[in-house]
Amino acid sequence: MKEKEIIPINAYNEDQQEILDEEAQKNLTFTIGDETYGIQIENITQIIGIQHITFIPHQPPYVKGVINLRGQIIPVMEVRTKFDKPVIEYDDRTCIIVVNKEDLYVGLIVDRVSEVLNIKESEIADTPSFNDAVRVQYISGIAHVNDNVVILLDIDKLLENQ
Amino acid sequence: MANQERDPMIDMYVHETFQLIEQLEKVIIESEKSNEMETAINEIFRIMHTIKGNSMMMKYDNIAELAHVTEDLFDYLRTKHPENINYSHITNVVLDCVDYFKEEVTKIQNDEPSVEKAEDLTEMIVDLLESFKFLGDADSIQPEESEHGEKKDKVSVETAYNNLFYVKVVFEDECQMENIRSFSIVHNMDEFGCEIYHFPEDLEDVDQGLSIIKAQGFQMILNCSQNKKELEYYFERVSFLKYLEIKEITVQEFENIKSDFRKYESERDDISEEKDAPDSVSELPEEKADIEKIEEKINNESNLEIKKESKKTIADQPHSRHQKYINVNVEKLDLLMNLVGELVISEAMVTQNPELKRLNIQSIEKSAAQMRKIINEVQDIVMEIRMVPLAMTFQRMNRIVRDMSVKTNKEVELVLLGQETEVDKNIIEHISDPLMHLIRNAIDHGIESPEERKKSGKPEKGTVILEAKNSGGDVLIIVRDDGRGLDKEKILEKANKKGLLKKPMEEYSDKEAFSLIFEAGLSTKEEVTNFSGRGVGMDAVVKELEKIGGIAVVESEKGNGTHVTLRIPLTLAIINGMVMNVGENKFTLPITTIRESFKAKKKDIITDTDGNEMILVRGECYSVIRIHERYGLETEIDNLEEGIMVMLENEDLKACLFVDQLIGEHQVVVKSFSKYIQKIEGISGCAHLGDGGICLILDPSGLIA
Numbered sequence: 001m002k003e004k005e006i007i008p009i010n011a012y013n014e015d016q017q018e019i020l021d022e023e024a025q026k027n028l029t030f031t032i033g034d035e036t037y038g039i040q041i042e043n044i045t046q047i048i049g050i051q052h053i054t055f056i057p058h059q060p061p062y063v064k065g066v067i068n069l070r071g072q073i074i075p076v077m078e079v080r081t082k083f084d085k086p087v088i089e090y091d092d093r094t095c096i097i098v099v100n101k102e103d104l105y106v107g108l109i110v111d112r113v114s115e116v117l118n119i120k121e122s123e124i125a126d127t128p129s130f131n132d133a134v135r136v137q138y139i140s141g142i143a144h145v146n147d148n149v150v151i152l153l154d155i156d157k158l159l160e161n162q
Numbered sequence: 163m164a165n166q167e168r169d170p171m172i173d174m175y176v177h178e179t180f181q182l183i184e185q186l187e188k189v190i191i192e193s194e195k196s197n198e199m200e201t202a203i204n205e206i207f208r209i210m211h212t213i214k215g216n217s218m219m220m221k222y223d224n225i226a227e228l229a230h231v232t233e234d235l236f237d238y239l240r241t242k243h244p245e246n247i248n249y250s251h252i253t254n255v256v257l258d259c260v261d262y263f264k265e266e267v268t269k270i271q272n273d274e275p276s277v278e279k280a281e282d283l284t285e286m287i288v289d290l291l292e293s294f295k296f297l298g299d300a301d302s303i304q305p306e307e308s309e310h311g312e313k314k315d316k317v318s319v320e321t322a323y324n325n326l327f328y329v330k331v332v333f334e335d336e337c338q339m340e341n342i343r344s345f346s347i348v349h350n351m352d353e354f355g356c357e358i359y360h361f362p363e364d365l366e367d368v369d370q371g372l373s374i375i376k377a378q379g380f381q382m383i384l385n386c387s388q389n390k391k392e393l394e395y396y397f398e399r400v401s402f403l404k405y406l407e408i409k410e411i412t413v414q415e416f417e418n419i420k421s422d423f424r425k426y427e428s429e430r431d432d433i434s435e436e437k438d439a440p441d442s443v444s445e446l447p448e449e450k451a452d453i454e455k456i457e458e459k460i461n462n463e464s465n466l467e468i469k470k471e472s473k474k475t476i477a478d479q480p481h482s483r484h485q486k487y488i489n490v491n492v493e494k495l496d497l498l499m500n501l502v503g504e505l506v507i508s509e510a511m512v513t514q515n516p517e518l519k520r521l522n523i524q525s526i527e528k529s530a531a532q533m534r535k536i537i538n539e540v541q542d543i544v545m546e547i548r549m550v551p552l553a554m555t556f557q558r559m560n561r562i563v564r565d566m567s568v569k570t571n572k573e574v575e576l577v578l579l580g581q582e583t584e585v586d587k588n589i590i591e592h593i594s595d596p597l598m599h600l601i602r603n604a605i606d607h608g609i610e611s612p613e614e615r616k617k618s619g620k621p622e623k624g625t626v627i628l629e630a631k632n633s634g635g636d637v638l639i640i641v642r643d644d645g646r647g648l649d650k651e652k653i654l655e656k657a658n659k660k661g662l663l664k665k666p667m668e669e670y671s672d673k674e675a676f677s678l679i680f681e682a683g684l685s686t687k688e689e690v691t692n693f694s695g696r697g698v699g700m701d702a703v704v705k706e707l708e709k710i711g712g713i714a715v716v717e718s719e720k721g722n723g724t725h726v727t728l729r730i731p732l733t734l735a736i737i738n739g740m741v742m743n744v745g746e747n748k749f750t751l752p753i754t755t756i757r758e759s760f761k762a763k764k765k766d767i768i769t770d771t772d773g774n775e776m777i778l779v780r781g782e783c784y785s786v787i788r789i790h791e792r793y794g795l796e797t798e799i800d801n802l803e804e805g806i807m808v809m810l811e812n813e814d815l816k817a818c819l820f821v822d823q824l825i826g827e828h829q830v831v832v833k834s835f836s837k838y839i840q841k842i843e844g845i846s847g848c849a850h851l852g853d854g855g856i857c858l859i860l861d862p863s864g865l866i867a
Contacts, residue, residue: 104837
């Protein structure tokens with residue numbers, strides 16, 4: 001709301017369009033370790049608690065297996081492992097975010113789901129060229145919201161399984 | 163709106179009409195077989211009438227027209243019972259109609275424009291009817307005749323008052339497109355040569371016309387030559403009618419109602435916004451003849467009842483047993499199957515709830531057991547629903563045999579065995595064409611001409627046996643004829659000419675030679691006939707079968723006939739599997755691939771120099787595949803003596819799988835993996851287990867290779 005109030009009146013029409021566009025950018029944020037990540041909400045089908053995962057052999061280490069979601073068999077991958085972070089035990093806050101990209105459903109195992117955040121264009125900085133914990137290739141941008149840093153993920157690249 | 167509704171309506175029409183056509187074909191063939199037409203006439207008449215009605219409503223005039231004349235023909239046969247009629251001629255005509263309908267409806271289904279008009283056929287039927295009428299008693303005048311006469315001098319009706327009626331119909335609530343249905347009534351009445359006024363007048367006005375018809379029914383007054391019975395007869399056959407009222411009215415009333423209609427129409431135009439207007443409308447004409455109405459109603463009802471009863475007796479006859487089936491979208495079944503799967507999981511969640519268990523209440527446990535039983539039954543039935551008996555497909559072959567025997571001048575009898583054998587819906591769709599080819603081939607190539615058969619001491623009538631039976635996880639469909647059999651030399655010679663031989667002619671065994679008939683481009687028949695001999699067909703049979711994982715085998719003895727056996731998997735969606743576990747992981751093997759399972763003894767186990775383990779069973783040596791090693795699974799059992807050996811067989815290869823234990827035999831629903839999962843050698847997919855868990859389906863060919 002604060003931002004809205006300081007919009008200069010003469011520029012209102014132009015900026016209104018921008019606000020609308022910006023509002024469409026809703027992101028679900030989740031955490032892995034101390035970092036917060038965001039994925040665009042339109043890719044998300046469902047969030048469920050951790051459940052029994054059936055192991056599938058001969059897969060990359062981050063593919064943990066499949067789950068039975070309402071009769072549908074959905075592969076799940078552990079984002080932690082995908083990002084080369086140390087393995088931790090699942091607890092009751094561990095969640096599976098089921099994402100959907102062109103009829104491909106995949107569950108993402110994350111430490112915990114935080115909130116749905118409106119992220120505006122102006123808050124997103126370009127992908128930094130340096131990298132400490134996460135491979136840059138999955139990042140579509142970095143957002144600064146209320147003094148927090150949210151790493152925005154590129155769902156297409158995240159779901160590539162090579 | 164009409165456009166949006168189009169698709170489901172067309173689908174429904176196509177579906178319904180196909181069913182009717184199938185039924186029609188069956189009835190006519192059966193009647194021909196039993197040499198007795200009488201019982202079939204009513205049925206055929208009824209079917210033709212329904213086809214006509216449906217087609218008219220959908221504006222498929224070509225079909226409607228042909229159905230109409232055929233209906234006339236059968237109405238004549240039905241009412242007049244003429245003698246000395248050549249029924250075989252009629253049978254041929256009806257079958258021609260069936261073919262035409264099939265073709266046209268297929269076109270509709272595929273969204274192709276209909277080009278052909280069945281003029282020849284229509285003319286033929288009209289001529290036929292005329293000739294019957296001519297032969298029949300000239301004195302009695304048919305209602306149909308007067309109907310035709312009326313049609314021709316429709317113009318003269320305008321002022322003359324014949325029979326006047328007030329008709330009100332109300333459609334069923336969910337029937338959709340009431341205005342179009344009303345329009346088709348008006349259209350039909352027009353054809354009867356009626357002078358007709360109706361309310362609401364503008365049937366194309368979707369908003370108002372439709373809402374009035376929906377709210378208070380469709381009213382009309384008729385001035386026509388038909389009597390009440392005939393009108394009743396027509397209206398009873400209009401589909402989706404909830405309420406029907408037909409009453410005779412006087413000239414005065416006719417004029418009154420007519421002007422009333424006009425008045426409402428103009429009123430409606432004036433205050434079309436007002437919703438109440440149409441309500442007051444219907445009251446007036448109804449009040450007018452209250453007493454009459456009640457009387458008529460009673461009459462109507464008693465009439466209806468009589469007719470219903472007579473219909474019932476038709477329906478009770480054995481040849482309409484198709485009515486027991488309904489068709490369901492397979493997607494819905496899949497959905498149902500998933501839902502039942504979920505039901506099973508939530509049942510387990512409730513009844514296995516640890517807190518509930520701690521309370522240890524016996525009554526709950528009892529009820530839970532009952533619930534589990536019911537849910538299991540539901541699950542079984544849902545799986546069974548997908549299975550369809552082969553009867554329908556087999557019955558269709560009667561027609562093929564009949565056509566073939568007429569046109570080839572051979573007497574052939576078709577014997578159907580094991581019609582009740584069930585296979586998955588998806589599979590049925592793929593075996594109809596191959597069977598047709600095989601039967602045509604059997605009659606055209608296999609069965610000899612009656613003279614030839616007599617000479618070789620066989621009964622003049624040839625026999626083709628179509629048999630289905632279960633064999634393990636497969637269904638065998640066997641087409642057997644008692645004809646001349648395959649000629650090995652001829653086949654080889656021909657194959658040689660076409661360059662199909664892969665080794666010297668002499669080296670071909672019978673089996674190999676016969677299987678050459680499934681190669682593209684081979685036909686041993688010297689001349690190409692209408693039905694077979696062009697050398698396509700047999701290879702098409704194999705190709706179609708391959709799509710569903712089936713194979714064909716030919717056996718033949720010269721002079722004694724040919725057997726073609728099609729081996730087809732029972733289902734693509736459900737397999738009977740042995741579930742076993744390795745650590746926490748569950749696997750399923752198709753039960754048909756399992757030879758035996760046993761505990762290994764230390765003395766039978768051999769390890770070769772490369773560390774490969776083998777096991778000796780009754781003097782034969784099989785390699786041991788440890789599932790937990792192969793797939794990197796954790797298990798506490800790695801001593802071959804502790805776990806269990808499962809011997810599996812794939813074609814000619816055998817091997818022993820080592821697993822922790824067997825859990826039991828289950829029917830499982832096969833699911834393929836998401837493309838996100840990388841292909842795993844030896845695992846073909848996964849399946850839901852009854853408890854909501856997932857097991858992996860082992861693929862023997864992948865495991866052994």
